[in-house]
Amino acid sequence: MKKYLGIAAVIVLIAGAGWWLFGRDNPEATARQVADAEASVELTPYPQQVLWGDTHLHTDNSIDAFGFGTRLGPEAALRFARGEKVTATSGMEAQIARPLDFLVIADHSDGLGATRRLYDAPRIAIQDPTLLKWHDMMHESPEQSQRAIGELITAASNGTLPEALRDPDTQEKATRTIWTKHLATLDKFYDPGTFTPIAGYEWTLMPGGNNLHRVVMYRDGYDKTSKTLPFPGLDGQVDGLFDYMDAYEEATGGRVLAIPHNSNLSNGLMFELTTPDGGPMTAEYARKRAQREPVVEATQIKGDSESHPFLSPNDEFANFGDVGWEIGNLSLTEAKEDSQLAGEYLREALKRGLSIEQQTGVNPYKFGMIGSTDSHTSLATADEDNFFGKHTGNEPNGERANAPQNLGTRVGRFGWHYLASGYAAVWAKGNTRAEIFDAMMRREVYATTGPRMVVRFFGGYDFSDNDFTADWVENAYTKGVPMGGELSDNGTAPQFIVSALKDPDGAHLDRVQIVKGWITADGALREKVFDVVWSDMDSRRPVGGKVPGVGDTVDRAAATYTNDIGAPELQTVWTDPEYSEGQNAFYYVRVLEIPTPRWTLFDAVRFGFELSAEALADSVSQERAYTSPIWVGPPATDATQES
Secondary structure, three states, X not given: OOOOOOHHHHOOOOOOXXXXXXXXXXXXXXXXXXXXHHHOOOOOOOOOXXXXXXXXXXXXXXXXXXXXXXXXXXXXXXXXXXOOOEEOOOOOEEOOOOOOOEEXXXXXXXXXXXXXXXXXXXXXXXXXXXXHHHHHHHHHOHHHHHHHHHHHHHHHHHOOOOHHHOOHHHHHHHXXXXXXXXXXXXXXXXXXXXXXXXXXXXXXXXHHHOOOOEEEEEOOOHHHHOOOOOOOOOOOOHHHHHHHHHHHHHHHOOOEEEEEOOHHHOOOOOOOOEOOOOOEOOHHHHHHHHHHOOEEEEEEOOEEOOOOOOOOOOOOOOOOOOOOOOOEOOOOOOEOOHHHHHHOOHHHHHHHHHHHHHHHOOOOOOOEEEEOOOEOOOOOOOOHHHOOOOOHHHOOOOOOOOOEOOOOOOOOOEHHHOOOOOEEEEEEOOOOHHHHHHHHHOOOEEEEOOOOOEEEEEEEOOOOHHHOOOOHHHHHHHHEEEOOOEEEOOOOOOEEEEEEEOOOOOOOEEEEEEEEEEEOOOOOEEEEEEEEEEOOOOOOOOEOOEOOOOOOOOEOOOOEOOOOOXXXXXXXXXXXXXXXXXXXXXXXXXXEEOOEEOHHHHHHHHHOOOOOHHHHHOOEEOOEEEEOOEEEEOOOOHHHHHO
């Protein structure tokens, strides 16, 4: 039996279906109202504001989130993101300290709303013994409900989900109803210029428990997105997703992109040197990935994917957010080998992209970086002192930091392994769906692990320290390219202008680094991390090529810190001292804050308990930002221009 609808069946005209369900009987008029509101937003001549958002949030429409206990839907998620106070599933009040500018609710495409339907179904009507077991567990207790979803995730990893959760005829009708209602809710909350809900979902390819998930994100409103359905992923391949995206754009005239996430849990499969079937990498496949995946998720609740000490042994800051996530894949159905790490971490993927480009003429991994939460609570917050956890089982309480918190049914991960991370920062000309989407397509974006640092990064050949005047940003756009851009090698060393401002409500900055990766003429891949500007440069002189640590003001007993160290602002113009003509390279910025308490330390003080020795040792960290790279290489050929 064919398990999923084909592309042609997924790209369907729904002919107004769904509008009557929620009292909107004139979709054309609503579309015109949205268009008029967007048109009223005054766009700046170049990006002058950074917009903060989350592109990866789950509500009770996700099959796992509902099973974990989440009872907040998309409306509550949108209200929370725009700054309103809501009541969390656990019963406590929840409010984000500062509203977000945009939000993508990315509920799972597979089994959309299925666990809610299973929970609500009459017991006598459930024939499948596994589904009946999970139904009873969800009704028995929150703990048993979480265990049921752990079993469901493991079954999805092993390809043993009950047919009722996989059959397209069973799922299509419910998916269409939920999806069209959801899209109308997004338009209801859309306030161009102030708050932008964006249509999307999570595509959940997971062979053997190896995470190859993508968030699919649209540029469009209801008039176009209602003509498609979320594309299922459990039994698919990534080229099938790309075909779906092509079909959507051809059928509707809309735009769509995909965001790979949690590459650190793919056991080496996310950024391979081959095609998905194991064959040699082709220019066609490389071009498709570059076209369809302009940005990737560098950091989120389930760990940080920027770097790893095994791959970057000379980088003393390469281990952020790795603990607990490096032992295996998403569901812990497979242990991880060191040889797999190169296919999981973004710095290495960027280097691999240079190697593939040398062989095929096209770089498939020329991506920008963003952060997002992957929260399954409907609450999009990446603030350490306001962390609501991965799912309702680890919303704030006195046990979650030390308790086992496994996504599957196997042991090995604990609550303190979760990060309160991250956010997507977007340089845009205005707060609209089109401007946010277009910024991601041109990769003018960056990731943070939570703090709202304001980071600018430009590359060119004619910068100087005198450029830091009142209009330096406009000048930098004129003389160079912003983060995500490409420079043609002109035979001289590239220059980079970088500026970082601390989060106005957060910690001072320790340092700004530029991470360089390049490929030699004989195909060897290299990297180096340069400290380009840091606080107290007169007293913190490099020793053995390394800048000394900034210090630590954290009071572990009180979960507090002071800004007596570090700097509120760091900026510089840096010229690559190791430039080699003709070198194909990338450069990105990493900004580090001074040490601050993690959510685990805030919990210990708030609830009055002792962290385990391991958790206490990891209870202070240096939050950070990662910009999209700037690439420097030979002038573009026709092939690279198409990529």
